[in-house]
Amino acid sequence: MTALDPVRLLAVARKEVLQLRRDTRSLILAFALPVTLLVFFGYAISWDVNDIRMAVVDQDHGQRARELTDAFRGSGRFLIVARPEGTADIGRLLDRGAVRIVIVIPPTFGRDLGTGRTAAVQAIVDGSDANTATIALGFTQAIVQQFSARVLFQTRRVRLPITSATRIWYNEELASRNMIVPGLVAVIMMIIAGLLTSLTIAREWERGTMEQLAATPVSRLEVVLGKLLPYLAIGLVDVALCSLLGVFLFHVPFRGSVLYLAGTSFAFLAGTLGLGLVISAVARNQLLATQMGMIATFLPGFLLSGFMFPIDNMPLVLRLITYLVPARYFLVVTRGVFLKGVGPEVLWPQGLLMILYAVVGLGLAARAFRKELT
């Protein structure tokens, strides 16, 4: 008997498709989840900080103080929602979360500027959301610095000797959408693999059909590949769906080679599905398989891949662990292909690692399956 016969392979795949079609909830998960995630990240969720709610306490009431207030209003970053007279209200405003940041312009502000003394402006920020607070403080510092430079030029004709010009590459508008959508491609595959494949062998055990499958004249490899094929198809459809929606609906740039993305996706998917099968074979129970699948694929894919949280920020031990997370490499590929427009010439190490991953994943799956049968 040859190890790989296309007819038998397709028979196993067909059986799997039939079973999958009856499992409506898994099917919904397979197609609805990617679209839901994409719509959420495309429309609703972002890290972009705009319209920061601000209170200005102007105790000076002079021309300069008004200019500074106008600089904040004109920046497009802040929304001045309160102008309390005194500093007594600051606590109340911040406690209730009515404003994120309070600027206090002291009574001596105009006088200090006129006499050449340093005028102090106070910024009190609600630090609880550290990220938004950091960004808000950053904008504030920049506006105050620019104001400083203007005053310097007007009063003493001093020009700044050095200026900076910033250019943002790859994601010119700095939209978190552009960062997340390419990453989602990887995360979604993790979910498909983690949740769906982990069920497939466990289901055979639970329903007692495993012995039947073992009794049929199919080889290990045929079972493993046959079981994988439908999920591979679902995964690739998901990737295409996500990419198309991302590009046409959410206008995420796609600058690189479709072919390279497809190739690496195929390898990554094969490896992850293989791992899912291993989990399924080990767990023998659908519920346990789902839980293990989540822990083994979904969590690292989401957290340790650099999808949203920079790997550089993690402690050393976790940074080392990330090298074992295949999604880490795949994410470099998706971002590279979508945003940077680079291809194999830059991303070949990641491509090789994906292929290695696929070989290891499928090999492990075939081995785990043999153990089950004996």
Place this chain on the structure above:
Amino acid sequence: MRLPERFDRLHELVRKEFLQVLRDPRLARLIFVAPVVQILAFGYVVSTDVRRIPTFVVDQDHTQAARDVTRTVTASGYFRIVGRSDRPQDLVDALDHGRATAAFHFPRGFARDAARGAATVQIIFDGTNSNTATVGSGYAERIIMAYALREGTLGRQPPVELRERAWFNPNLQSRDYNVPAVMGQLLLILSLILTSLAVVRERELGTLEQLMVSPLGPGELIIGKTVPFALVCLLDMILITAVALLWFRVPFQGSFPLLLLAGLLYLLSTLGLGLLISTVSNTQQEAMLSSFLVAMPMILLSGFMFPVSSMPAAFQWLTLLNPVRHFLEIVRAIFLKGAGLGALWPQYLALLVMGAGLLGIATRRFHKTAS
């Protein structure tokens, strides 16, 4: 029937369920391992703090002025130099390969232009991670500006000085904001999964009918299927608080009884949702997947990792219907701001109303599917 008897029976039922939870190794894992894994993940991984950005420097000027600016940039601690060169092409390579996230480019004639008062440093940022790039490019621009102000005034103070203070989280650590919030999603997932699995398991085993014909009232049955899990969730809440305070040293400014009260009110909603899921699921597997599908959008729209204030207006309104959002606001305000009922009563009220509503609907549906 007399009241004490009823109470005894209820007590027995809760005890039975509670023991069943603790004896099931799978559930025990879920209850005790999941919180620890999550809190470690969110304590160590979920950090949006930007520091030590890998930076490439292209210096075509080779002068003291360019080196001075570079030194000021690295001295800030936000940037670390990973490579230097005098060819702009190297900068492109470094960013394309992802070896550097930021680059500074000093063009030829930089020092000469600076002396005339018209030099420009080119700052280039990899925008792939939009958050790092937003925060980092801001740092870079302000460091250069501060340097220029110092040079322009020959070391004197600039005309306006900004004195900053961050309330509630003086060191601006994202960890202090994220770790307590783990409670929100953990309690949600636990109560959804535990409740729906417990009911569906009885249905799968066929013991639900037995319980139905037993002298237990339907209300008692629901109490039996929710109270043990509520206890487990509260236990997890205490566990998370302990790890947050003792291990991660997150400050706790508010009142613990208020936190527990919020937890109880929040559990009304989440347990109600769990019961609802159990009424539409036939197998444990289905219940598990449904829980996942329900929990995911609730967590994404809660302000847990993505601030509500960054959402479009329509979604901000939508989040008002999300119990997780209100619970997280309470948890964060109690931990970091030390807020009390005076400031938080709207959130408590929202939790109470939603909890009563959800539990009510769930109870009615539960009766229907059961009978």
